[in-house]
Amino acid sequence: MSQSGDGVDLDKSLGYLLKEASSALRAAMEEVLRPLGMTVTHYSCLELLAQRPGLSNSELARGAFVTRQSMNVLLQTLEREGYVTRPAQAPVGKALPARLTPRGRRSLEQASAAVRSVEVRMLDGITGPEQSEAFRILQSMIRSLRRGADGA
Numbered sequence: 001m002s003q004s005g006d007g008v009d010l011d012k013s014l015g016y017l018l019k020e021a022s023s024a025l026r027a028a029m030e031e032v033l034r035p036l037g038m039t040v041t042h043y044s045c046l047e048l049l050a051q052r053p054g055l056s057n058s059e060l061a062r063g064a065f066v067t068r069q070s071m072n073v074l075l076q077t078l079e080r081e082g083y084v085t086r087p088a089q090a091p092v093g094k095a096l097p098a099r100l101t102p103r104g105r106r107s108l109e110q111a112s113a114a115v116r117s118v119e120v121r122m123l124d125g126i127t128g129p130e131q132s133e134a135f136r137i138l139q140s141m142i143r144s145l146r147r148g149a150d151g152a
Helices: 014-038 040-051 057-064 070-082 100-123 129-147
Strands: none
Touching: 014 040, 014 100, 040 057, 040 070, 040 100, 040 129
């Protein structure tokens, strides 16, 4: 799979390996969430709302790595199905802050357990210190990339 010339050597590309790990993680999460009637984005939305109640559509979209339009469609579905509630009118500005309902909290409990099982599987064979170092390294990569994107 090695590429010659000025191309990227995929066998040695950390970026490619990170993308492959991300794809494998997402696939494993989708697999355990599917029987619960959820997608990763659905789960992410519920998890974000549990940790930060009242987030707007835009804030949820950023946190779940989807477009505002996609999040709006998901929120409408979650509201219709009784997982979240939003006020009929925005308390301030245009944002309709969303909150989990009791049904949303129960659903999230099951989903969180399923997702934790995937993370435990992913980290199998990696020691605590190695996990801490991986966490530190990934955070550093994110900071570096964001600094570059901001022009700083």
